[in-house]
Amino acid sequence: MFSLELSGLTPQQFLATYWQKKPTVIRQGFKDFQDPITADELAGLACDETVESRLVYKKAGEWQAEFGPFESYEHLGEREWTLVVQAVDHWLPQVAALAEPFNFIPSWRKDDLMMSFSAPGGGVGPHIDLYDVFIIQGTGKRQWRVGERGAHSEFAAHEALLHVEDFEPIIDVVLLPGDILYIPPGFPHDGKALEAALSYSVGFRTNSGYELIEGLADYLGEHCLAKDLMTDAGRLMTLRPGEISAQDYDLIKQHLLKMINDDELFSRFTGEFLSQAKHELDIAPQDDEGYSREEVIGLLQQGTMLHRLGGLRCLYLASGLSQGRFYIDGDEKQLPSEMKAVIQLLCDHSSVSAELLLPWIEQEAFLEFLIEQLNAGYWYFDGA
Ligand code: SIN
Ligand code: CO
Numbered sequence: 001m002f003s004l005e006l007s008g009l010t011p012q013q014f015l016a017t018y019w020q021k022k023p024t025v026i027r028q029g030f031k032d033f034q035d036p037i038t039a040d041e042l043a044g045l046a047c048d049e050t051v052e053s054r055l056v057y058k059k060a061g062e063w064q065a066e067f068g069p070f071e072s073y074e075h076l077g078e079r080e081w082t083l084v085v086q087a088v089d090h091w092l093p094q095v096a097a098l099a100e101p102f103n104f105i106p107s108w109r110k111d112d113l114m115m116s117f118s119a120p121g122g123g124v125g126p127h128i129d130l131y132d133v134f135i136i137q138g139t140g141k142r143q144w145r146v147g148e149r150g151a152h153s154e155f156a157a158h159e160a161l162l163h164v165e166d167f168e169p170i171i172d173v174v175l176l177p178g179d180i181l182y183i184p185p186g187f188p189h190d191g192k193a194l195e196a197a198l199s200y201s202v203g204f205r206t207n208s209g210y211e212l213i214e215g216l217a218d219y220l221g222e223h224c225l226a227k228d229l230m231t232d233a234g235r236l237m238t239l240r241p242g243e244i245s246a247q248d249y250d251l252i253k254q255h256l257l258k259m260i261n262d263d264e265l266f267s268r269f270t271g272e273f274l275s276q277a278k279h280e281l282d283i284a285p286q287d288d289e290g291y292s293r294e295e296v297i298g299l300l301q302q303g304t305m306l307h308r309l310g311g312l313r314c315l316y317l318a319s320g321l322s323q324g325r326f327y328i329d330g331d332e333k334q335l336p337s338e339m340k341a342v343i344q345l346l347c348d349h350s351s352v353s354a355e356l357l358l359p360w361i362e363q364e365a366f367l368e369f370l371i372e373q374l375n376a377g378y379w380y381f382d383g384a
Contacts, residue, residue: 004101033178140197
């Protein structure tokens with residue numbers, strides 16, 4: 001278990017002071033920090049074709065980027081390169097544990113846990129992110145410079161690298177193992193390894209209006225919803241057939257707003273949309289038979305802990321929860337409304353003890369749901 005200390009602030013004080021507002025350094029946020037994986041293990045992960053990774057380095061003074069999977073790192077030399085691996089929390093539970101202390105921010109805001117290994121002098125170059133990020137320093141030392149939010153000109157240092165022009169730092173620090181740098185979206189930053197270094201970026205993001213509308217359109221299409229056409233009985237004659245009148249403009253706008261104001265529709269879209277995984281999930285192939293009810297009951301009776309697959313999103317809205325409705329990996333789920341407490345248990349916690357689950361498996365609907373989820377590879381038992 002990692003225990004987070006926010007420079008003496010409570011999570012609420014941290015949110016009120018810094019969240020989305022200004023960057024800050026949290027010295028020894030994780031005291032006595034021990035890396036949950038080694039640089040070699042990270043390099044090995046980036047050899048897997050299902051894992052998203054990239055290498056960033058300079059060749060003859062020019063920025064270069066290569067995308068994984070990688071077979072070898074031998075062409076890189078001793079200095080000035082960085083390996084970035086996306087969504088490591090999806091693959092390694094011991095790394096996912098590092099994001100848990102940030103659960104004072106809701107899961108739907110979470111993006112992924114990205115890791116990087118930098119050789120001495122390495123870094124991905126000065127850039128701006130659209131994310132809120134907590135960059136945790138693992139082994140090694142890294143110098144971080146962060147500039148003020150504002151109009152910074154960006155340019156493609158390489159076709160895959162959007163960099164920002166040099167900036168005046170408002171933060172210029174050397175991070176040591178266990179230190180954390182929090183950066184809200186829009187602040188330019190640049191991290192350079194002073195010695196071989198591992199970094200863990202716990203990222204959070206929101207959606208643009210475009211992404212929401214695009215997601216909503218997909219949702220409506222998938223569920224065959226909002227097919228009603230606008231109606232305009234009682235129309236008055238026009239002398240200007242070329243005009244979209246103010247009334248007609250309002251008719252169109254209201255037709256769209258009616259759909260968004262339909263809380264039954266919009267809340268269900270919100271749940272499905274926000275619970276979609278952002279990166280590939282490590283769904284283990286199930287053997288043909290899967291778990292039987294006897295096995296599941298037996299494992300829980302033996303006290304076996306249940307874990308949620310890394311990166312799997314399980315969410316509920318208060319309005320739907322009272323009806324037993326919740327969302328897993330982009331799909332709506334329904335259990336009897338009396339099961340509200342166990343739905344919260346599964347959605348609010350990434351691991352649940354057998355003791356807490358045992359009373360619920362006496363209810364057939366829950367046992368069936370649990371078996372289905374285990375056999376889909378979404379949850380797994382300790383040691384499985
Ligand atoms: C890195 O770890 O090199 C990149 C982190 C970041 O700047 O967002
Ligand atoms: Co960044």
